[in-house]
Amino acid sequence: MSQIDTDTSNDINKDGFIDHIAYEAEVRQQIEDWKHPNQSLLSKALATISLSIEKAGDTVMSAPQFGDTLKEATEKSLTTLSEAASWTLDVSSVIESYQNDSDIAAEATVKKLEDIQNLPIAIVDKQVKLFKSKYVAMTSAQGVTTGIIGWAGIPADIVALISTNLRAIGEYATYFGFDMSDKGERMFAISLLAIATSASADERQAALNDTLSIIREPEKMAFNKINEEIMSRVLRQTATKVATNLVKTKAAQLIPAVGAVVAGGVNANYTASVCEAAHQCYRERFLHRKVA
Secondary structure, three states, X not given: OOOOOOOOHHHEOOOOOEOHHHHHHHHHHHHHHHHOOOHHHHHHHHOOOOHHHHHHHHHHHHOOOHHHHHHHHHHHHHHHHHHOOOOOOOHHXXXXXXXXXXXXXXXXXOOOHHHHHHOOHHHHHHHHOOHHHHHHXXXXXXXXXXXXXXXXXXXXXXXXXXXXXXXXXXXXXXXXXXXXXXXXXXXXXXXXHHHHHOOOHHHHHHHHHHHHHHOOOHHHOOHHHOOHHHHHHHHHHHHHHHHHHHHHHHHHHHOOOOHHHHHHHHHHHHHHHHHHHHHHHHHHHHHHXXXX
């Protein structure tokens, strides 16, 4: 899937100072461009999987017990990760990172997570600009390693891929000032996985609408009051969608000699999509919260 160009270097003048008003306006446009891309181009990008690969994926998922086992393992992994702290960051390290940023004025010093919302979005973007390349490199290496194994490596690869991508989402969220210890915030983070896994333009739009509806009116949404039934439903739906769509793209791992290469490529593309979704969605929430 093609990614939105988030280069806003044109908003930095010759003296190195950022025009924050122009920068924020450009960010808002980038968010809209990401949410509403050219549908024909998006459809072509999402249709890169050949019919033979899709059939191979269907075969893998329909194999006795394999498909159900994979979906069950994915759901269990998501449930465990949604309750664990392993994919969340040490908030103190995030605060320290901002405190060491020379572009932050003394009067805007970050002492707690909530203080981040008082910063210009350009400062936050600078902090997160290398996240995508970091996580793409990580998951690509994971995919190559498990791809060598072939069929048997798919479940472990998907679980590792989900785990690393949730870590990436958690890092974006925390740097944008959102508290990942909140159960509702973790549910929002998990829902982002479905956007990147979508197999068609329509499916992607539906997943995006579902995710954005969670925070359509954030000032009225009591995330910490989300009950276990809602959480379980989101986990089941996301796990099924992620497992089913990812395994179809990963079916090429079963092809001799190219499995490892395809596995790494699938992981890299998926992670790039997850990181872009996290970046744009948390950008939007960050800006919405500043004016709420």
